[in-house]
Structure formats: C-alpha cells, structure tokens
Amino acid sequence: MDPITAAALAALAGSLGSEAGRQAWQGLTALVRRPFGWAAAQGPEGNGTPQVSSGELEAAALAGDPADPMRAQALATALGVRAALDGEFRALLDEWWQRAQAGSPGGDVHNSISGGTQNGPVLQGRDFSNLTFDMTRGEAAPDS
Template sequence: MDPITAAALTSLAGSLGGEAGRNAWQGLAELVRRPFRRAAGEESGDLPGIGSGEAELAALRGDPDNAAHAQALATALGVRAALDGEFRVLLEEWWQGAAPASADGDAHNTISGGVQNAPVVQGRDFSGLTFHLGQK
C-alpha cells in the first residue's frame, strides 16, 4: 500500500466542498469509527497510547490547512493499519478510491453540444481569469 501522506490528507480535507471530496472524507470517517481489532475477529477496545484516528480526523476537518493535524492523522492511520490487519485492508481499499479525489493529477475536459460561440478554456484549477470579449 502506498503510504497516505499528510499532503494528500490536507488536499482531501481542503476538497470537502466537492462531492468526491465529501464522499472520500465520509468513507474515511466511517472507517476510523470501526472497532479496533488486534486479532482476527477480536475487538480489543482502546489500546493505551494508540488512538483510533477519530480525534486527528476531527482536528484536520476543523483546520484543513494545518500540516501538523494532517501528519497526526497520517501517523494514526499508519499505526492502526500496522496493528489491525482488517483495518489495513479496508484502509487500502478506501485509499485506492479516495486518491483520485485528492490527487493533483490530470484534468479531463469535454466539450459537447455543437459549435461554441465564445472562447473555451480547458484545464484545471484556474483563478483570477478575466475575459475581454469584443462586440460583434
């Protein structure tokens, strides 16, 4: 499993305005709330010094730009995955689905509907654009 980095978690927490980001975050929250298991099928409850990740998840959600919160969550997830095999498998499945929601990958643009009568800009993550269109 690729490690879940603090940067990826920060990106995900910052994308909660979009549906994909909200769905990924909700999936992680549900996963973190699962009972902690040490042995196959055996609930072990709270382990001293080992958190479920819920507090770290809440802290990052409250302050999505805080790198320390993101690192704390990444660490909590990694420790829990190392101690709980079922959690590790479920976390990996979640990460495979959530990574596209937090990735800085390619943009996929589509234009349809016939002839365009104005400029079309394709790309990703634009800000501060101004168009000065002349009268015809």
C-alpha cells in the same frame, strides 16, 4: 499498502466542498470509527483499552482546519500506526485509499464554453500557471 501522506490527507480535507471529497472523507471517518482489531490494540494488561489512537479525533481536527500541516501529519501517523497493528484495518484502509485515489480529480478535464461571443482569450485545459495576457486594446499609447 502505499502510505497515506499528510499532504494527501490535507488535500482531501480541503476538498470537502466537492461531492467526491465529501464522499471520500465520509468513507475515511466511517473507517476510523470502526472498532479496533482487539488482539493488536489492547493494553499490556489486556483490559480492552486501546493504546493507540483510532484516528477519529485527528480526522475531526483536520476537517476543522485542513490547512494545518500538523493536524494532517497527526492523522497520517494515527492511520499508519493503527494499520500496522490491525491487519483488518490495514486492508480496509488500503481499499479506501485506492477508491479515494481513483475518484480524485487529476485525470479527465471537461471544459465547456457557453453564452455567446467571448471577448478575450479562452484557454481550455488543466493546471495552468505563470500565464500573462496583454489585454490592451486600440492604439498604443504615444511615447513621452
């Protein structure tokens, strides 16, 4: 299983405004609410008390503040530890992660222009940066 990075979790928590982001987050929160594989997660006395975090509190904290890298790291750590101790959880987490990556925006781009004549440059694509447009119209200003 590829480790789920804190940056990926923060990006996912920050995408809760989109339908795909909400669905992926709901899948993760449902997964962390599942009971532990008790054999690996019981305390030294075998009293049934998990000795590691389920990830539920960390997920709730990150959803409340997706920009906080410490919250994202706490969730990534909780998921990693739980996956290391619980084989069933690890398999389910890997399955969820594969679906989340497949559903994340990052591949196809769908552009649409409507509404008549456009009065300016129109760019279609994805991930633009450092663009500058000279939007002056008419005659150039006289030199002073």
